Amino acid sequence: MDHIKPLPSYLVQRYQGWKATTYEKNQSWYRHLGTEGQHPRAMIISCCDSRVHVTSIFGADQGEFFIHRNIANLVPPFQPDGNQHGTSAAIEYAVTALKVAHVVVLGHSQCGGVQGCIDMCKGHAPALEAKDSFVGRWMDVLRPGYEDVAKIKDPTEQARALEKRSVLVSLDNLMTFPFVKERVDAGTLTLHGLWHNIAEGGLEAYDNAEKGFVQV
Incomplete structure (x- = not known):
């Protein structure tokens, strides 16, 4: 050792x-x-980015949130197989064992993972295209979301749009987990999508009525 x-x-x-x-x-x-x-009221799925401080943003104490962090706050589709799935395992534990009442997906500005996905989809990141790139294969989860923002010409606007799209992709994928869908349908679990502007301290939430993110 x-x-x-x-x-x-x-x-x-x-x-x-x-x-x-x-x-x-x-x-x-x-x-x-x-x-x-522990008896957390909510699970927060956020990015690994060191600038995103979930407990500080919400003024939370120890024991209040069950927090899972990964590159670009992504949730993969439900796919039970022989591979190891850290994010899926965390979701299963939070929903079935801890019985959290809320699952929140929190995206953020200037996300390096999202930018990596953009570069990869544009063919500008050959290292991420390699089969042995853990980051690249993880960002494959977001590839379908890139198609929705591909026509945006301004790089900053495109990145911000995909950052928010990553939240929605994750929320859609959450509903492919049978134990998540069952509790959502029963009204015992709610899903929420947020996007955090680091520089401005802003927080936006997805609003179904507005079909977009609005300031909290």
Whole structure:
């Protein structure tokens, strides 16, 4: 195990600061979480992007959200096979075991994964086209969505349109999971689509009546 190294000192210092302040002031709450288990009200599917801070955006405490992060906040279609499916497993656990009441897909501005999909679909990213590219094969989930924005000429507008489209693709794919559809149809689970503007601190939600994203 020689490849495992000590934790960087700045992370050690930050942990010690958290333990001496936040944890010290809320010991009873952490002990409750540690002994009573988790009972989150919502699952949030967001991007891995370090600039997207889900708990800060919603002012959430530990134990409130079941959070799953992946490249471009994508949900693949329901496809039980011999492969490993981290996102699908997280959704199954949240919906069937934790019984969350809401599943939220959160997209964001300047998404590198979405831009990678655009570059790949335009033939500008041969590395992503390679069969052994994990990112490229993951972005295949979004390829159908690119067709909806391919005619947009302005690069910035096209990227933003596909960022929002990625949210809708994921929400559509969620409904291919039988255990998700069953609870949605029963009225015990609701699905929500959001897009976050990092620079402006904005948050938009998909509105069925408007057939688009509107400011929250």
